[in-house]
Amino acid sequence: MWNTLPVTDVDVDIAVVGAGAAGLSLAYRLAGTTGPHGAAPTVAVVEAPDGRTRTPPRTWCFWETGDGPYESVVRASWSRLRVRCPDGRVAEAELGATRYKMIRSPDFVALVERRLARLPGLHRLTATVDRVSDDPAGGAVVHGTDASGAPVRVRARWAFDSRPPRRLPAARSTLFQHFRGWFVRCASDAFDPSTVELMDFRTPQPAHGLSFGYVLPLGRREALVEYTEFSPAPLRREEYEQALRHYTGKVLGLDGTTVVDVEEGVIPMTDAVFPRRAGQRVFRIGTAGGATRPATGYTFAAVQRQSDAIADAWRRGRVPVPPPAHAARHRAMDAVVLRALATGRVSGARFFGELFLRNPADRLLRFLDGRSRWWEELAIGLSTPVPPMLRSAVELPVLRRRDAAVRRR
Numbered sequence: 178m179w180n181t182l183p184v185t186d187v188d189v190d191i192a193v194v195g196a197g198a199a200g201l202s203l204a205y206r207l208a209g210t211t212g213p214h215g216a217a218p219t220v221a222v223v224e225a226p227d228g229r230t231r232t233p234p235r236t237w238c239f240w241e242t243g244d245g246p247y248e249s250v251v252r253a254s255w256s257r258l259r260v261r262c263p264d265g266r267v268a269e270a271e272l273g274a275t276r277y278k279m280i281r282s283p284d285f286v287a288l289v290e291r292r293l294a295r296l297p298g299l300h301r302l303t304a305t306v307d308r309v310s311d312d313p314a315g316g317a318v319v320h321g322t323d324a325s326g327a328p329v330r331v332r333a334r335w336a337f338d339s340r341p342p343r344r345l346p347a348a349r350s351t352l353f354q355h356f357r358g359w360f361v362r363c364a365s366d367a368f369d370p371s372t373v374e375l376m377d378f379r380t381p382q383p384a385h386g387l388s389f390g391y392v393l394p395l396g397r398r399e400a401l402v403e404y405t406e407f408s409p410a411p412l413r414r415e416e417y418e419q420a421l422r423h424y425t426g427k428v429l430g431l432d433g434t435t436v437v438d439v440e441e442g443v444i445p446m447t448d449a450v451f452p453r454r455a456g457q458r459v460f461r462i463g464t465a466g467g468a469t470r471p472a473t474g475y476t477f478a479a480v481q482r483q484s485d486a487i488a489d490a491w492r493r494g495r496v497p498v499p500p501p502a503h504a505a506r507h508r509a510m511d512a513v514v515l516r517a518l519a520t521g522r523v524s525g526a527r528f529f530g531e532l533f534l535r536n537p538a539d540r541l542l543r544f545l546d547g548r549s550r551w552w553e554e555l556a557i558g559l560s561t562p563v564p565p566m567l568r569s570a571v572e573l574p575v576l577r578r579r580d581a582a583v584r585r586r
């Protein structure tokens with residue numbers, strides 16, 4: 178658990194606002210890092226108290242080759258991916274030495290806390306932050322209030338703010354990846370623990386956007402089963418429940434299923450530009466700093482790359498500005514995909530299904546991780562429906578960026 182410490186006025190090298198994926202990953206990297214003069218940074222991590230502001234627990238998945246820094250808290254991993262097209266065709270891929278891995282956020286919090294407990298200059302504060310700005314006296318300053326309403330102030334040389342943005346920046350295309358998942362337990366064997374069903378398009382497709390099932394087996398009888406849409410607006414709770422009942426019962430044919438936990442979320446999919454610099458000494462990280470990949474919603478791996486780069490800049494005594502989470506050409510390709518999906522020019526289910534049928538999975542995973550070469554990206558581009566993608570690409574430069582309107586259904 179995140180402790181409330183009786184600290185209300187702190188002076189540190191680095192203030193980290195928010196203890197989610199980005200804040201904790203950065204704190205983890207900074208712990209044990211020394212600067213050019215051999216000194217470890219003093220760090221304050223400020224997390225919201227229990228309640229509406231604090232991000233609820235969640236599950237993060239990502240792919241990795243070999244063991245990574247968070248191996249001890251990887252809850253499950255898979256060596257094979259499967260994508261099922263709406264017409265029943267199946268793309269299956271062995272991942273070789275790569276694994277698709279799952280971490281649950283409470284385990285991640287515990288891991289980072291254990292590491293941070295060894296760092297003498299670490300302050301963990303529980304406060305609702307309402308302002309992070311440059312300090313006219315130099316450095317940055319974080320203002321908030323603790324659970325009793327008392328003011329909390331953190332002065333730092335540099336501040337990294339991961340609070341989710343209240344409003345999305347203006348964009349040419351905005352969709353939402355919204356989902357609800359059940360952690361299910363079945364009465365008999367029902368899952369293949371080696372294989373993750375990444376996208377199962379045998380779900381009824383919505384009028385706008387696409388939907389799919391996502392199955393993460395945790396054993397032969399346990400799994401996280403999600404119903405996901407990429408579409409203009411989230412559903413109501415009963416609609417997700419109905420979709421999950423249909424998917425688990427009619428599509429997967431599960432029976433004797435007990436729902437032991439649930440998870441839900443909304444991830445913006447947008448070609449908006451998220452400024453990473455909010456002041457001379459204030460930076461944004463995580464989703465707030467543009468780490469979410471526009472066409473897929475994957476964020477966790479980009480957050481790790483950003484955290485590494487920031488810690489490396491600290492080590493070298495450089496300005497620790499977070500680098501762009503995704504290369505400009507990948508953001509451009511994602512903008513075209515989003516435009517084609519948002520206008521309905523391509524059928525999303527067919528688009529993603531064909532992508533996996535016509536490309537080796539390792540090429541796609543390298544592309545999604547920003548490690549692909551231009552010729553691989555050309556091959557990926559040519560495996561998509563070229564006329565609607567070209568039309569979307571050609572019109573993007575002349576489209577105005579607008580505020581996202583969330584349509585309720």
Ligand SMILES: Cc1cc2nc3c(=O)[nH]c(=O)nc-3n(C[C@H](O)[C@H](O)[C@H](O)COP(=O)(O)OP(=O)(O)OC[C@H]3O[C@@H](n4cnc5c(N)ncnc54)[C@H](O)[C@@H]3O)c2cc1C
Binds near residue numbers: 307444
């Ligand atoms: C349910 C769910 C599942 C996801 N699964 C995946 C996945 O499998 N793989 C993947 O790559 N991406 C996934 N994502 C997308 C993304 O990785 C997550 O949203 C991730 O948590 C984003 O990290 P973050 O640090 O930017 O934001 P968060 O993790 O939300 O962290 C922000 C932190 O700021 C704190 N905070 C907010 N306001 C204040 C305030 N005023 N004062 C102080 N603290 C504040 C919050 O409590 C929170 O701890 C998922 C998203 C959701 C919603």
